[in-house]
Amino acid sequence: xxxxxxxxxxxxxxxxxxxxxxxxxxRELGEFRATTVNIGSITTADGSALVKLGNTTVICGxxxxxxxxxxxxANKGYIVPNVELPSLCSTRFRSGPPGEExxxxxxxxxxxxxxxxxxxxEDLCIANGKLAWVLYCDIICLDYDGNILDASxxxxxxxxxxxxxxxxxxxxxxxLSEVNxxxxxxxxxxxxxxxxxxxxxxxxLLVVDPTAEEEDLATGTVxxxxxxxxxxxxxxxxxxxxxxxxxxxxxxxxxxTRHKEVKKLIDKVIxxxxxx
Amino acid sequence: xxAGGAAMATAGCCLRPxxxxxxxxxxxxxxxxFVQGDTSVLAGLYGPAEVRGSKESPERATLEVLxxxxxxxxxxxxxxxxxxxRQTCEAVVLGALHPRTAITLVLQVLSDAGSLxxxxxxxACMGLLDAGLPLSSLFCGVTCAxxxxxxxxxxxxxxxxxxxxxxxxxxxxxxxxxxxxxxxRGSCSVEEMQQCLAAAxxxxxxxxxxxRDSARRRYSxx
Numbered sequence: 040x041x042x043x044x045x046x047x048x049x050x051x052x053x054x055x056x057x058x059x060x061x062x063x064x065x066r067e068l069g070e071f072r073a074t075t076v077n078i079g080s081i082t083t084a085d086g087s088a089l090v091k092l093g094n095t096t097v098i099c100g101x102x103x104x105x106x107x108x109x110x111x112x113a114n115k116g117y118i119v120p121n122v123e124l125p126s127l128c129s130t131r132f133r134s135g136p137p138g139e140e141x142x143x144x145x146x147x148x149x150x151x152x153x154x155x156x157x158x159x160x161e162d163l164c165i166a167n168g169k170l171a172w173v174l175y176c177d178i179i180c181l182d183y184d185g186n187i188l189d190a191s192x193x194x195x196x197x198x199x200x201x202x203x204x205x206x207x208x209x210x211x212x213x214x215l216s217e218v219n220x221x222x223x224x225x226x227x228x229x230x231x232x233x234x235x236x237x238x239x240x241x242x243x244l245l246v247v248d249p250t251a252e253e254e255d256l257a258t259g260t261v262x263x264x265x266x267x268x269x270x271x272x273x274x275x276x277x278x279x280x281x282x283x284x285x286x287x288x289x290x291x292x293x294x295x296t297r298h299k300e301v302k303k304l305i306d307k308v309i310x311x312x313x314x315x
Numbered sequence: 316x317x318a319g320g321a322a323m324a325t326a327g328c329c330l331r332p333x334x335x336x337x338x339x340x341x342x343x344x345x346x347x348x349f350v351q352g353d354t355s356v357l358a359g360l361y362g363p364a365e366v367r368g369s370k371e372s373p374e375r376a377t378l379e380v381l382x383x384x385x386x387x388x389x390x391x392x393x394x395x396x397x398x399x400x401r402q403t404c405e406a407v408v409l410g411a412l413h414p415r416t417a418i419t420l421v422l423q424v425l426s427d428a429g430s431l432x433x434x435x436x437x438x439a440c441m442g443l444l445d446a447g448l449p450l451s452s453l454f455c456g457v458t459c460a461x462x463x464x465x466x467x468x469x470x471x472x473x474x475x476x477x478x479x480x481x482x483x484x485x486x487x488x489x490x491x492x493x494x495x496x497x498x499x500r501g502s503c504s505v506e507e508m509q510q511c512l513a514a515a516x517x518x519x520x521x522x523x524x525x526x527r528d529s530a531r532r533r534y535s536x537x
Contacts, residue, residue, distance in 0.1 A: 139394055146395035154481075154502050259406065261497075271508050274483070274497045278402025281452075281493030284512050291505055 050256050057244060064093075064250070069293060071248045074301070076193070076308050078201045086202030086226075090194040092248065094184035096128075099194035100177050101202050105216060108164060108171040116163020116171035120148040122178045122191055129183035129251070144187060147275060148178065151192055151264055155232035155272040158199065162227050165207050170216055172204060185251040188262050188275070192234035193301060200309055202226045230266040233301045234273075235294035237261045242280040247293060261287070263294035267302060330457075330470040330518055331430075333437075335529060337445040343421075345446020349438035351470060353428035356435050358442035362418030370417065375410030377417045382435065385424045396432060400439055403486050403496045409449040418448065429472040430458040432484045432498070437522065444530065453489040455522040456496075457515040458482060461503055467514050483511045487519040489526075 045052045056062050066072070072093030081087035084100040091097075108115055122144040126134040137145075152158070163172040176198065178191045203223035207216050238249035238257035249257060259279020264272040271291065276282070331352030340346035343359035363376055370377050380401040382393045404420065420442065422435050436456025443450060460471035460479035468475050476482050481501035488495050494512065503511075 139398055142391045142394040143398045146391050149391075150500065154500060156502075259402070266502065270502045270504050271499065272502045274499045274508060276494065276497040277399045278404070278406050278486070278496050280406060281488045281491070281495045283491075283493050284509060284516075287494060287497070287512070288505070288509065291508075 053256055068246050076197050078197055078308055078312060086198045088194050088197030088201060090190050092186055092190045094182055095186055095190050096182040097178060097180050097190040097194045099198040101198045102175045103204055104173045105170055106173045113168040114164045115160035117173040118152055120176040121145055122148055124180050128180040144191060147188055148191055148195060151232050151273055155230045155266050157230050157232060158226060159229060166209050183251060185249045185254045186236050189234045189236050196231060197305055199226055200228055231302055232264050232266050232272045233298040234262055234264045235297045237290050239280045261290055263290055265294050265298045269295050335441050337441055345442050347438050347441035347445050349434055349441055351430055351434045353426055354430055354434045355425040356438040357423045357425055358438035359421045360442045360446040363413040363416035366417035371415050374414055376413040378405050379419045381421045383423045385427060399496055399498060400435060404439060406495055407450045407452055407454055409451055412449050429476050430470050433458040436486050453526055454486050454495050455519050456486050457518045458484045459511040459515055461507055467511055469514060469518050485515045487516055489523050492516045492519060
């Protein structure tokens with residue numbers, strides 16, 4: 040009976056739950072799904088992390104390679120993020136060139152890295168004008184159940200915290216670089232940006248951490264990225280229902296609370312792998 | 316050619332002189348060229364027209380936005396901006412009145428001297444008006460830059476954008492001055508964001524007055 044109603048009128052079905060201030064999966068409007076993170080699972084990568092937000096599963100692998108820095112910024116390395124939404128994760132994505140959602144997500148992650156200064160690109164430089172690190176961050180979604188931006192940002196942060204870069208010296212005589220795989224150093228993570236996404240329903244209600252079904256029914260989305268100093272790294276509201284400044288402020292307050300929860304989770308997980 | 320207003324009351328918070336020309340292209344159903352200072356964007360609108368295959372929606376019109384940069388091929392940045400513009404337009408266009416049709420908005424960047432995204436938003440809105448599509452409200456784009464001292468500069472030039480600590484772009488709707496779209500570059504505090512939003516909402520009044528004046532001038536001739 041309920042499933043028939045859900046198929047015929049999905050929005051009305053959802054509204055019945057919203058009226059009681061809860062959602063079909065039993066969560067409250069401001070409650071997140073169970074978040075789990077697993078670090079260092081890919082041994083061939085220099086750093087990796089697997090994040091699960093409910094059913095949404097995202098894995099991030101970081102590979103470090105050497106390259107010559109750009110001519111106009113001789114003391115800076117590169118961070119190249121790429122978000123992939125393969126046809127594996129959901130029926131809505133077809134195999135082939137990346138669709139609009141994947142490209143927009145890649146741009147979002149690139150903006151988060153740039154805006155929050157999570158890593159200073161100067162730290163990636165080995166020899167000024169000659170050699171620098173390039174960090175290829177590949178974020179792949181394995182299971183798409185909504186809120187891909189939060190999961191990707193979290194996976195990226197966790198993977199970067201896990202990265203161990205081998206020390207590189209330049210041999211004075213030959214001018215060639217020598218990589219010492221035995222001696223590894225972690226990256227200096229300056230800021231810890233955390234993304235929090237909301238879905239807007241019927242122009243007024245804000246629901247945190249939407250699932251894929253909720254995203255399809257929503258009339259808009261907002262993603263707020265904050266760092267540990269409660270500064271805004273990004274306010275990403277790609278169209279959708281209009282919001283007043285006050286509602287946006289509510290979102291920011293919730294995002295700041297979420298940041299503390301996520302930071303605690305990351306610290307716990309990093310501490311647990313330290314005795315190595 | 317209709318010219319728009321320039322200065323605002325507070326010093327340092329003025330918009331660059333802007334102007335708009337509508338109906339300049341013969342093929343599209345609606346077209347508009349919006350010029351803000353030295354930044355100019357040309358918008359062409361086709362619709363409601365036939366939609367191909369799987370993109371057809373039985374409930375509403377399908378909106379597609381194509382943003383062409385001045386030089387080079389469209390990349391990931393253009394795709395991201397297309398998504399922002401598309402969802403902003405989808406929020407105002409009454410798509411339910413034209414189901415199973417497609418509305419295509421093509422934006423060509425003619426010159427970029429700062430505040431490009433807000434110029435694209437303004438050109439898109441004028442294009443929608445020129446095409447005569449049913450809208451629930453108008454919208455306008457305003458860019459704010461926060462310089463090193465924390466002062467707000469509206470409608471920044473390329474140089475001001477590069478030197479700024481943070482650049483925020485908002486799309487404000489005309490009915491209640493709510494935020495339709497927001498995107499930021501760089502980091503800022505929460506208070507600074509709210510101040511920029513308030514400044515953008517005030518600047519939006521000038522732009523909406525310009526929309527009214529240009530519509531009044533256009534239709535009072537005939």
